[in-house]
Structures are given as C-alpha cells and as structure tokens.
Amino acid sequence: MTGDDRPGAGIVWSRVEEGFHVASARGVFLGYIDREADGTYWAYNRRSRPIGRFPGLIAAMTAVTQAHIQATAVPPVIELRQVPDALPGSAVR
DSSP states (O other): OOGGGSTTTTEEEEEEETTEEEEEETTEEEEEEEEOTTSOEEEEOTTSOEEEEESSHHHHHHHHHHHHHHHHSOOOOOOOOOOOOOSTTOSOO
16 A cells, blocks of 8 residues: 555645644545534534534544545446346246
C-alpha cells in the first residue's frame, strides 16, 4: 500500500477558528467538524448533514473521512447470468 492508497490520504484539515475544522481534498469540500460547549464534536458531511457526535476530534475526523470514502465509492457492478436448467422438463427456460 502506497501513501496515496491509504484511507484519508490527500485530505487536508484546516482549523478555521477554535473548535471549527473543515476538510478538503484537491480543492473539493468534504465536510466539517464543530466543537460543542461540552467538549464533544459534531461531524458533518459535504452536504452539511450530521454524521454523528464524537468524544474527540480524531474520531470526528475519521467519521468525516469515512463518509467521504463511502459517498465517493464506485458502486459494485451487478452482473446477471442465466443459470442452466439442471432438471429436464422444468417450467423455467
């Protein structure tokens, strides 16, 4: 595995102000994290939808990274195949 193949590689985190962090990759906005008064962190995706509440900044960063990876993953190709009829005289042909 090379450096660019690691989950989260290429993601840049910027602290906009105390308790507010924004993630981007190659100039594309990925999401943000906002610290609450009680010290927990709310993570949001690229569409400003909440991902969840986390006890620490690293956990919140990981959640934003995972949300980005899941949102941009290429869906699996669905392949349909005809299964040969094993029983002669079956109604399915």
